[in-house]
Amino acid sequence: MAIKERKEREKQDMRNLIIDSATQLFLKQGYDKTSIRNIAEDIEYSPATIYLYFKDKDEIFYIIHENAFEILDKLLRQHNSISDPYERLHELGKTYVNFALENPDYYDLMFVMRAPLAEIKHKEKWSAGECAFGYLLETMAACIDQGLIKPADKFVAAMTVWSFVHGLVTLYIRERTCILEMPDEDVRQMMNASLSHFLTQMKT
Template sequence: MGIRERKEREKTERRQAILMAAQRLFNEQGFEKVSMRNIAETIEYSPATIYLYFKNKNELLFALQSQAFGQLARSFESVFAIEHPAKQLEAVGHKYLEFAFQHPELFELMFVMNGPMQAVEARGETTPWASGRAAFERVVQVMQHGIDAGVFTRTDNAETAALMAWSQVHGLATLYLRKRMMIFPEDRRQAIMEEVMALFAQVLQHGL
């Protein structure tokens, strides 16, 4: 390995160390309470070193958000082994809920906090949110498969249907995480969310 390659590897490793320390602190203390200085102190870097990699906290949050969306997108990959489109769609919903419930702090970073999106806007790029789009495209693929197979007969627009599906399962995740599913008995909450996802798949096939 040459000097240049070694330096690039060290730079990548240092950047990842910063992100790992930041994620740990955010999990322990909350996003608002952690500063760039706190992160630097945790890994014994100077604050100036942190700013070589992330110009501000929003940029750091955006990097963590991008990693989280990559993790979510990868979790969707297993559904493509399922043959029937309706079952694929239900599996995507289950994967989404599983991710949200296992990583509520990341879910907040991905969908609630303004900081990462302010970083996106500051970049001013034509297609600024590639990580979010990549996860969404997995759902579009599922919808397009259902349309092409003649299973989802109530729409011919995979993107619109994907956004509808995403919105629905996102709503379920949010209701659960914000304790609004307490309108149902505890032993009913998981089951009713599964019933909702199954009903949505049926609507796409046959209508109400």
């Protein structure tokens, strides 16, 4: 391996080490309570080393944010083989719910915490997030074009569905569904039933 290639590999390995450490610390103790010094101590390097690779904590968080959205996007696009866009929309909703319930900490990082937004505003394109929402938008547009749901602006319809599902899972993740006094598994089943009922109301 050439010296230049080896240095690039070492640089990427260090970036990955920092990102992995930061991810675990964010999940364990939260974004606000995690500092660059905490991350440096965890990987046994000086804070100055971190700044050689990232300008601040927000940038690290943004990359973790992007990585998580890429995972979600791949899960959603597994339904490409479903030709009926309404059926695909339903599966997208269930996949979104399942992703959130199986990865509550990551979901909190992606959709609830405000920390990454400052960094996103400095980017020309929010690649992974736009890709995931774009797939929902594409599916929704197909449903409208084929007359499978009531006529509506595709952006409004997509935001309506996203907001509904986000509300469901956020109530669960933030432990607000305890007010229902139902077993956890029953709450999960109720969430999927609520999604099905909601989408049924949109059909023509």
